Amino acid sequence: MPPLESTRIHGLEITQTEHRFELIELDRFRYTTPKQIQAFVNHLYGIEQHLRLLNAKRGMLTDGTMPEYLIRRTGGVVGLLGRLIEDGAQEAMDSGREVLDEDLLDEIVLRREEMTDAPDEPVPAATAPVARRSSGVQRRSRNTVFDDHGPRTADDRTG
Incomplete structure (x- = not known):
């Protein structure tokens, strides 16, 4: 079936998400x-x-060479930066390190096909990511029950 006329705005196909x-x-x-x-x-x-x-x-992300490292790894793409930090935080918890640093983030592999242009910043070329280390021992994940999830809403307090 052809798409409904209501799904076209300014000649572009609009998806359900965009609605x-x-x-x-x-x-x-x-x-x-x-x-x-x-x-x-x-x-x-x-x-x-x-x-x-x-x-x-x-200053874990803002001091020293970390900003240059992050711009080099992600090309400044917000989605890749978010993915790198999220995956890095998960690895930091799983490994027991509980901190983000360049050594830990080097272990995270990013898909860079989303980046079409080379970054225009004068940052030295990135080093190849280090393969994930495996000790062969399965570590138990950190219990995140007591992590601070921010202020509670009024709805949370009543129910």
Whole structure:
């Protein structure tokens, strides 16, 4: 069957997801001017404030060479940055390290086919990711029951 006329807006095919949500197209972060660098570091700071790792320290994502490392690994693509940090946090909990650092993030493999342009920032070339280490011993996952999930809503308190 041909698509319904109501699924076409401005000549473009609209999916069910696009009907339900407002899609926002984000450009990648750039890392060439002080203003662009500050915007990226501010974004990292916001992410850092929400990470709940037992050995996390202030500046874990924003100090030293970590911003350059993250821009190099992700090309400034917000989705890849989120995936790298999320997978890294899971690996940090599973391994018992409970902190994100370059050594741990090197173990995370990203699919980069989503990146069409080479990053335009003057950051040295990335090193090849290190293969995941396996000790052969299955570690028990960390209990996340007591992790801080933010303030509770009024609905949570009544039920």
